[in-house]
Amino acid sequence: xxxxxxxxxxxxxxxxxxxxxxxxxxxxxxxxxxxxxxxxxxxxxxxxxxxxxxxxxxxxxxxxxxxxxxxxxxxxxxxxxxxxxxxxxxxxxxxxxxxx
Numbered sequence: 001x002x003x004x005x006x007x008x009x010x011x012x013x014x015x016x017x018x019x020x021x022x023x024x025x026x027x028x029x030x031x032x033x034x035x036x037x038x039x040x041x042x043x044x045x046x047x048x049x050x051x052x053x054x055x056x057x058x059x060x061x062x063x064x065x066x067x068x069x070x071x072x073x074x075x076x077x078x079x080x081x082x083x084x085x086x087x088x089x090x091x092x093x094x095x096x097x098x099x100x
Contacts, residue, residue, distance in 0.1 A: 022052045028059035037065050037086065046070040058083035064090065 025032030034040040053075040078084040
């Protein structure tokens with residue numbers, strides 16, 4: 001009986017700690033903490049002690065997105081996969097010279 005109580009207590013405490021995780025919301029329509037994914041990534045602290053979640057709301061996000069190697073422990077979660085897009089017009093083999 002005592003063993004069960006200890007296990008239940010540990011589970012409850014671990015779920016409390018998990019729920020205290022910092023969540024950053026990106027919404028291109030202005031309803032979040034950031035309008036662009038890159039602005040959110042730039043604001044993340046380097047070498048954090050705890051995990052953070054970046055929640056990306058539905059919309060089209062245009063721009064190159066990079067995440068610094070020292071900004072680890074980041075979960076990236078997109079809402080509504082069919083309606084959340086990250087697009088950038090660059091690809092392997094694309095010519096970087098302009099036509100004259």
